[in-house]
Amino acid sequence: MATLESQPPVRIGRTQTIIDAAKTAYFLVNNQIKIKPGDEVLIACDTMTELEILQSLAGAIQAAGAEFTICMQPSRSPKDAAKLTKIIQRGAGAADVYISWSNSCGATLYSQRERKEGQRWFAAPMRTLEVYLGPAATSNYQYISDICERLQKMLEGTKTIRFTSEIGTDMVLDVTGMPWEVEDGGIRGPICFGDGEVFTSHTGHSADGTLYIDGPLAYIGVPDEPIKLTVNKGWITKIEGGRAAARLRRVFAEVSNSNYLCEFAIGVNPWARRSRFFEEEKKGLSNIHTAYGALQRFFRPYIEKNLGTTALQKRLPGIHADMVSYDLTIWADKKLIEDKGKPMGDWWYPPPEK
Numbered sequence: 279m280a281t282l283e284s285q286p287p288v289r290i291g292r293t294q295t296i297i298d299a300a301k302t303a304y305f306l307v308n309n310q311i312k313i314k315p316g317d318e319v320l321i322a323c324d325t326m327t328e329l330e331i332l333q334s335l336a337g338a339i340q341a342a343g344a345e346f347t348i349c350m351q352p353s354r355s356p357k358d359a360a361k362l363t364k365i366i367q368r369g370a371g372a373a374d375v376y377i378s379w380s381n382s383c384g385a386t387l388y389s390q391r392e393r394k395e396g397q398r399w400f401a402a403p404m405r406t407l408e409v410y411l412g413p414a415a416t417s418n419y420q421y422i423s424d425i426c427e428r429l430q431k432m433l434e435g436t437k438t439i440r441f442t443s444e445i446g447t448d449m450v451l452d453v454t455g456m457p458w459e460v461e462d463g464g465i466r467g468p469i470c471f472g473d474g475e476v477f478t479s480h481t482g483h484s485a486d487g488t489l490y491i492d493g494p495l496a497y498i499g500v501p502d503e504p505i506k507l508t509v510n511k512g513w514i515t516k517i518e519g520g521r522a523a524a525r526l527r528r529v530f531a532e533v534s535n536s537n538y539l540c541e542f543a544i545g546v547n548p549w550a551r552r553s554r555f556f557e558e559e560k561k562g563l564s565n566i567h568t569a570y571g572a573l574q575r576f577f578r579p580y581i582e583k584n585l586g587t588t589a590l591q592k593r594l595p596g597i598h599a600d601m602v603s604y605d606l607t608i609w610a611d612k613k614l615i616e617d618k619g620k621p622m623g624d625w626w627y628p629p630p631e632k
């Protein structure tokens with residue numbers, strides 16, 4: 279696990295950050311997205327996307343012989359989190375490469391947009407400049423992909439996931455027949471930023487227990503005290519804690535049916551720090567994330583089959599938001615996957631130097 283102490287200092291503001299940002303931009307453009315001369319690249323962003331991210335990406339795209347277009351829409355609250363302007367929706371259909379980098383919400387990634395045949399897309403919503411400058415941005419994806427594949431193989435066919443923590447989490451999920459998906463930076467999964475996770479959803483029949491959120495949450499940040507969630511049949515029915523818990527209660531009140539626990543994911547990236555940004559922390563080795571809100575596309579056919587079309591529609595509110603928890607002990611049926619955040623079993627081996 280990389281620590282904040284092992285990194286050079288970063289100060290955000292009117293400094294020369296653009297110089298440091300160039301390294302990440304060149305890595306993403308050339309190694310990950312693999313932009314080619316002549317590509318037309320659309321960067322879809324919002325008013326919260328830092329200028330250094332946009333400038334460094336545009337510069338690296340231009341240096342690769344491609345052309346960039348930057349489209350900026352207003353930032354969104356959780357209530358409007360799925361709202362993409364019609365201009366971006368339509369314009370996306372003309373791009374060879376579509377880069378999703380809205381920082382207030384995931385609209386540029388998750389919302390409906392036109393797509394061109396053969397279009398490549400790069401998913402990086404809600405990644406801040408501090409994460410962009412951090413070590414996870416330039417991860418070794420051969421290693422990440424290998425670890426993801428080994429873990430995915432170990433999890434396939436699992437009927438029950440149980441995970442517990444010392445602060446009181448004790449959850450049981452029925453995952454019988456559900457697929458395990460990977461996000462490995464683009465080698466097998468979508469091209470993503472600072473990546474590395476293996477994830478699934480429950481069957482809709484049972485996901486029950488107590489879940490503590492002690493890491494950062496989308497839209498909310500680091501909680502002032504761990505949030506205690508009570509989950510019944512996949513629905514979060516009770517929220518206890520301090521100010522962050524109160525904010526989460528307001529999100530659930532504003533967006534109907536958003537209190538559905540829709541994802542369970544195991545982070546595998548050893549370069550992702552505990553940096554207080556959920557998009558970095560959720561990929562970190564020894565962290566898990568769960569999400570509330572809309573089911574991802576991979577799981578929808580299964581829920582439709584298990585529970586019917588009306589039940590599926592109820593599980594697609596206009597928000598999908600991640601919540602990080604630390605140091606879990608995880609069982610897949612009788613197999614121990616992690617012990618208090620430490621990887622167990624032969625899916626894991628130490629990372630190489632980058």
Ligand SMILES: [Fe+2]
Pocket residue numbers: 475477541543567
């Ligand atoms: Fe995830």
